[in-house]
Amino acid sequence: MSTRAEENYLKAIYKLSEMAKPKHDRESATVPTNAIAQEMHTSAASVTDMIQRLSDKHLVDYEKYRGVSLTETGRNLAIQLLRRHRLWEVLLVEKLGFAWNEVHDLAEELEHVESPELTDRLDTFLGSPKFDPHGDPIPNAEGKFTLRQQVPLTDLLPETLAVVVGVREHSSPFLNHLDEIGVAIHKEICVRERFSYDDSMRVDIDGELRTISGKVARNILVKPKPVMK
Amino acid sequence: MSTRAEENYLKAIYKLSEMAKPKHDRESATVPTNAIAQEMHTSAASVTDMIQRLSDKHLVDYEKYRGVSLTETGRNLAIQLLRRHRLWEVLLVEKLGFAWNEVHDLAEELEHVESPELTDRLDTFLGSPKFDPHGDPIPNAEGKFTLRQQVPLTDLLPETLAVVVGVREHSSPFLNHLDEIGVAIHKEICVRERFSYDDSMRVDIDGELRTISGKVARNILVKPKPVMK
DNA sequence: GTATATTTTTAGGATTGGCTAAATAGATTA
DNA sequence: TAATCTATTTAGCCAATCCTAAAAATATAC
Numbered sequence A, B: 001m002s003t004r005a006e007e008n009y010l011k012a013i014y015k016l017s018e019m020a021k022p023k024h025d026r027e028s029a030t031v032p033t034n035a036i037a038q039e040m041h042t043s044a045a046s047v048t049d050m051i052q053r054l055s056d057k058h059l060v061d062y063e064k065y066r067g068v069s070l071t072e073t074g075r076n077l078a079i080q081l082l083r084r085h086r087l088w089e090v091l092l093v094e095k096l097g098f099a100w101n102e103v104h105d106l107a108e109e110l111e112h113v114e115s116p117e118l119t120d121r122l123d124t125f126l127g128s129p130k131f132d133p134h135g136d137p138i139p140n141a142e143g144k145f146t147l148r149q150q151v152p153l154t155d156l157l158p159e160t161l162a163v164v165v166g167v168r169e170h171s172s173p174f175l176n177h178l179d180e181i182g183v184a185i186h187k188e189i190c191v192r193e194r195f196s197y198d199d200s201m202r203v204d205i206d207g208e209l210r211t212i213s214g215k216v217a218r219n220i221l222v223k224p225k226p227v228m229k
Numbered sequence C: 001g002t003a004t005a006t007t008t009t010t011a012g013g014a015t016t017g018g019c020t021a022a023a024t025a026g027a028t029t030a
Numbered sequence D: 001t002a003a004t005c006t007a008t009t010t011a012g013c014c015a016a017t018c019c020t021a022a023a024a025a026t027a028t029a030c
Helices: A004-020 A033-039 A044-056 A072-095 A104-110 A116-125 A172-181 B004-020 B033-039 B044-056 B072-095 B104-110 B116-125 B172-180
Strands: A060-063 A067-070 A161-167 A188-195 A200-205 A208-212 A220-224 B060-063 B067-070 B161-167 B188-195 B200-205 B208-212 B220-224
Touching: A004 A033, A004 A044, A004 A067, A004 A072, A033 A044, A033 A067, A044 A060, A044 A067, A067 A072, A072 A104, A072 A116, A161 A172, B004 B033, B004 B044, B004 B067, B004 B072, B033 B044, B033 B067, B044 B060, B044 B067, B067 B072, B072 B104, B072 B116, B161 B172
Parallel strands: none
Antiparallel strands: A060 A067, A161 A188, A161 A220, A188 A200, A200 A208, B060 B067, B161 B188, B161 B220, B188 B200, B200 B208
16 A cells, blocks of 8 residues: 555654654654654655655645644554564564664565564564564554653662663664673663763673763663662 | 566566576576566566666666576576575465465565575574475575476376475465365375376375376476385 | 568656755744 | 744656557568
8 A cells, every 4th residue: 555665754754753742642743844854864855745645645644834743544554664673673683693783774674564464473473572672662463562661771879770671772883882881681780870960870780880971871771670678 | 786676577587587498507598578578467668678777787688679588697686586585485484374375475575675694594594494385496595406306296107106395386276276185295195096188197195085187286296205115 | 472460669658756956934033 | 023044845857667559670471
């Protein structure tokens, strides 16, 4: 029904509209043309073009000069793409042995293969994972996300133990850096000291004491461990 | 480097040129425009169009009104597509649990994801299979096919035991029919009687005696079992 | 060996999806 | 409020890939 190009626009609009409105909401926030152009590394004119096509297909609501938002159909499509993307990432990492910073572009290709049957079977084969290798939630077939307690590492008080559950940046340089400092999903981190001046912190990872910059800490998501009394 | 459309043309040309010249040969046989058009369900004019582009890219050799043949580059590309196609089919059947008649169209999509790394890892994950679920040989990374002794079921003499190793037809109706009569890859078949009039035969499958029409028998490939003395 | 039939190519056009440059609407500031 | 800046749209193009109809080349038949 929809082309690759259309699907990529839907994904971009979904992403931007979620960023505009972090809390999961029934409605889709309105995003400006320019933001889409930037996100997709294309010209604003091309965006206007495509948006008009998507609007004709009732995948987005569009009023000239007012920005775009996804219709329910459009959002469901975007969420299914996200589902496929993240399931493929799990296959690539868990089964094929790719590193977590190598799978994004491949999943970007694979997600466009449309087949509910394939998606279902992939999900089953992988054991219906709820999160992908970066800790992002995988929507289920109905488009529902699994919620989870998570905060940026910067929010932890000293002497708190926490488990890494996700990242807020997916760039290869960032993920490589995490590899270098021993941070990975499911690793335990214990905060020793916080420097509020620059949000950097001293932490304990695998028994090693390290300093993590604020820039990095802000992009690590953790789930605090309840303290044993 | 090459688009999806170009890749599909290369595959079609490869297929036709192999059919024209069954023995594996260094050279690629010349195929007529019309044959490609039929194979791809498109118009002859479109074929001429695309062939000119492929010729500009040195993927085919082309002389007006003379037909096309693949260059070495073109043939290598086609063989890599075949490799990916068949590896994906193995994944779909062996790991995801699809039936052998359900995987062709999906593999047709998946094969276009170009990544030597992905292909390699897929191959390793699947245990470097030499044949796909229909018994077709999977070329290795160097493009070499595993050869194997195989003959159409119609070639067997009565009282010969053989193992089904492949099919020469991939249509769903044909594969479904095989399912119905209990024929599957690796099944043993024992020929009891041959009727040369119409090539039909009485065979033993799983201890059950059945009649197989010539049309069906011709499309079943078997490897005769050496007779115990 | 010419007439006819078939195959192939050319010509011209549609659609998708991108671009640049120019025009216009909306937002910001003095 | 007027001037200016920015965001958005329009206009006009381009390339890829398909199409139909017509022309040209080749093959076949008498």
